[in-house]
Amino acid sequence: MKQIVSGLFLALLVSVMSLSVADAQMLPTTTTTSTATDNADVSLDEMSPEAINAMVARMSDDEVRAVLLDRLDAVAAATTSEEAPRTLIEQATLLWNAFSQPVLDAVRKTPGLFPSQFEAFQNFGTNHGGPGGVLTLIGLTALILAIGLGVEYIVRTWLIKIRNPEANQGHASLRESIVFLFKRFLREIFGLVIFYVTIRIVGRNILDAQQVTFVAPFIGYMIWMPRIAAAFSRFLMAPNRPDLRLVNVSDRWAGFIHRHLIGIVVLGGATIFVVDFNVLNGVPAGETRIGFWIDTMVYVYVGYVVWTAREGFSDMMRGDDPNRTDFDEALGKAYPYFALAVAGFTWVLVSTMIGLGKVQLLLAGAHYATMFWLLIAPVIDTGIRGLVRHLVPPMQGEGKVAEDAYISTKRSYVRIGRVIAVGAVLALIARTWNVSLLDLMQNREGIGDNLFSFAMTAIVGYVVYEGVSLYINRRLAAEMTALGMSQEDADNEMGGGGGSRLSTVLPLLLVTAQGTIIVIFGLLSIGNLGVDITPLLAGAGIAGLAIGFGAQKLVTDVVSGVFFLVDDAFRVGDYVEIDGTMGAVEKISIRSMQLRHHRGPVHTIPYGEIPKLTNYSRDWVIMKLKFTVPFDADPNRIKKIFKKIGAEMLQEELYKDDFLQPFKSQGVFDFDDVGMIIRGKFMAKPGKQFMIRKEIYNRVKAEFKANGIDFARREVxxxxxxxxxxxxxxxxxxxxxxxxxxxxxxxxxxxxxxxxxxx
Known part of the structure; x- marks a missing residue:
């Protein structure tokens, strides 16, 4: 019986007893004396399976059962002790506690804020040799700054002759503005590099290690960072040069934003510097919570600047593009409120992370970098629109079609640029929080990866959608602009030349391509969220089959339309007749076409109901004109008049390109009870015959009058x-x-x- 029991439970004992060394040593020592003596000091993890088998063989059935029960109880206790997955309410409660506890803690510790800070100053003085040592340190710091600024000025201004770039006052082109501002920016950055190298060399030679721990953070956070911010702000705002300013903002708000941007950076740097200063001088960060209050002042300061200069920020977001959309206007109005929300969200995020104990990234300034990239959105958006406005090729052709195409092209480029900018900003923000996008792409597991894959697929799909739409719209605009059909022709009489074959097919191709892109990338995006798209594909196939059987008329219309387009039977703008219904082709869709009658009504005709189609707008048009003259008129003389009129019109710039054959006489066509009917004809391009006919009537009337020829009239x-x-x-x-x-x-x-x- 012992051998059977040991054989059945050997594998279970080996696996269960190897959970941990500590658990393995929990075997009961009150069994038999021999078992306790042999195994008291031996860990089960160190025993071989043979040794365990031998131990089990020496044990009775009750002993084996007791061991198994103890081990199973230990495993159950370990499993129960593991933290169960939190519910949504528990997670929300955890986050609320993480946010509220630091705030309440900072409020509770407010009375001890100043005494603790005074203690930090006392420790600082003690660590640096008392008041005399502190004064010496302050003097050395001032000396280092003076030397650094002096060397910067000498090197930048005298040794290598880098002067302030000059630009003519008044209006400057975009290229001139960027060149001037960029040269000035490089000059400032070069000076900052010289300043940094100088103070680093001087500081290492005149300061000891303990003094460096104070001077280096002070100069870095309180002087170096604000100067860099000032250089960037001068590049973008140009507060003293409105003619070179890259953003659309007034002088008042440009100066206001420039000054307070530097102030915000100074206050943000003070937060990090003061926290480090207190820690180095014996006051832990959690004892005073002064960092919390200074950091809160940063967000209050940001809110004050945004709300005060909300008009300027709205103007920056709108830009100066004359073709602004309603979306641009709404974005400009909403941006100040978005900036306030960003400041408030960042404050909540910082408090929550402190409550969760994740302060290392905060000390590195990740929250300030996040707020910076979110608040700089107007500058990025303005830059995108400015580049698009100056880099997009100029408008081709004239008229509303060309203008609409130009505006549509600009908007497409702006939308693509905005999507790319959003992706870049999110990548930069992720980097500041030590989140690697490469790791997300490689470690393909978890909801984070699903959301990331979904976002990337949606972004790529949107860029492809805009790119295809942009290309097709540009081709369509070029085709329609090349037609050159005047509005006067459209207003007079229909029957003119229609569009090209490409301009007819491209709208259908655009709709088909857009629908295909939406379906494909939509399914891919849903699949990246972990949703099985196989049932969707199967359902789409069944639905298509049902439509095929249940809507045979629709299929007939679609197939007929395809063959009409393949045969090039009509194009947009052609004047056609379908079973007695006449009109110009105004619009085509997948299943029908719309005809605009010359008196205004619109006829919608499915392709499957077209028995035959007569097109009056292909290649050329012959127009014949009749003139009734008295019986005693000379036909040869009239023939010469018609020939003269035809020759003169061939020389006219307005008409010569529209003639295919000149106007000429066809002689006497008929007699009636009034007089002789003389007929003339000409061949012209479709759509141009009406304008030519009107001019011929005017000229014939004038020539008949000049030659004493009357038109025949009925007489009593x-x-x-x-x-x-x-x-x-x-x-x-x-x-x-x-x-x-x-x-x-x-x-x-x-x-x-x-x-x-x-x-």
């Missing part, structure tokens, strides 16, 4: 006898009444009667 001829004057008055009155009645009848029929006497 009344033949009177030669002796009408000898007739009785009663007969004369009857003749006059008959002539007037005939004239009135012709007038009612819309004719222009002419009453003539006998020839």
């Amino acid at each position: 001829r009344v033949a009177l006898p030669d002796n009408v004057a000898e007739l009785p008055k009663q007969d004369q009155a009857a003749v006059a009444a008959a002539a007037a009645a005939a004239a009135q009848q012709q007038q009612q029929e819309g004719e222009n009667p002419t009453v003539k006497g006998p020839d």
Whole structure:
């Protein structure tokens, strides 16, 4: 029985007893004397399986059962002691406690703030030899600063002759402004490098190690960092040179923001310096919480600056682009409130991290870097729009189509730039918090990786979406601008030349491409969140099959439309006739087309209902004009007049490119009861025939008048006898009444009667 029990439980004993050395030593020592004596000082982890088997063989069934129960109780206790996953409410409670406890702790310790700080100053004086040593340290610090500033001035101004760059007062181009400001910025940075190297060399030679622990942080946080901030601010704000300013802000707010930006950096540096100073002088950071109060003053200061200069910040965010959108206006108005929210959120974040005990990153200034990158958004956005405005090629062509294309191109580039800027800012913020994006991409596990993959896929999809839309819209605008069809032609009569084949297909291609990109990257993004997209794909396939069977008419319309486009049967702008319905093709979609009648109504016709299509706007148009002249007019003379008019119009800049064949006479076409019908014709480009026809009518009328040729009109001829004057008055009155009645009848029929006497 012992061998069977030992064989069954050997593996369990080996695995369970090897959990830890401490747990392994918890075996009961009150069994038998031999067992206790043999194994009292032996760890089970050090025993071989054979030794454990031998030990079990010497034990009774009750002893083995007792050992197993003790070990299982120990394992259950260890498992129970492990922290169970927190619920959402527990996590929220934990975060609230982490945020509120440091605040309450700082309030409780406020009465001891000044005594503790006085203690830190006393310890500082003691560590540096009393008041005399402190005065000596202050003097040495002033001497180091004076030497550093002096060497900076001498090297920068005299030795290598780096003068302040000069720029002409008045309006300067963007390139001139950037060159001037960048040269000035490099000059300041070069001076700061000289200053840093000088004070480092001098400080190492005249200060001891203990003095350096005070002087180095003081100069770094209170002088070095504010000077760097001032250099960057002067580059962007140019408070004294509004003609060179890179951001859209008034002189008043540029100076205000510049001054207080330096003040914010000074106060932020003071937070880190004071905390380090107290720690080095025997006052722990948690004893006074002075760092909390100074840090809080930083956020209050930021809120004061943002709220006071909210008009200036809004102007900066709007920029000076004349083609601002409603989104740009809304963004400009909302930015000051966003900045206030960022300052408040950063304060809450800092307090929470202190409560969680993660203060190392705060001492490195990660929270200030985060707030900086979030608050500098107006400058980044203004820079993107400025670069786009100056780097995008100038508008091609003229008119509303070209202008809309130019504005659309700029907006697409701005949106792409904003997405890239957001990604770069998030990467920089992640770096300040020691979060490596490369590690996130390599360690593909956890919800953090899912969210990161989702965000990256969405960003890439959006950039692809904007890029494809930008390319197709630019091609479409170029095609439509190249058509050169005037608004006057569209307003007169339809029937002109339509768009190119590419301009007809591109809108459909754009919609198809956008839909495809949205579907593909949408599914990829959902998949990156851990959602199984296989059911979605299967559902889409079933839905497509159902649509195919249940909407055969829709399929017929779509397929018919594809073949019409392949056959190039019509294009946008063509004047067509479909089963008695006429109009210009105004819009096409996947299943139908819209025709605009020349009187205004719009007809929507599915492709599947088009039995045949007549296109009046392809390649060329022949227009024939009829002129009725009296029977006694000379046709040859009229032919010469028509030829002269055709030759003159071929020389006119306004008409010569629209003719394919000149205007000429076709001779006598017909006779009627009024006169001879002379016909002329010309061949022109589609859409240009109406303007040419109008001009030909004007010129023919003028030439006929100059050559004494009248247009034939319907006439009422009344033949009177030669002796009408000898007739009785009663007969004369009857003749006059008959002539007037005939004239009135012709007038009612819309004719222009002419009453003539006998020839």
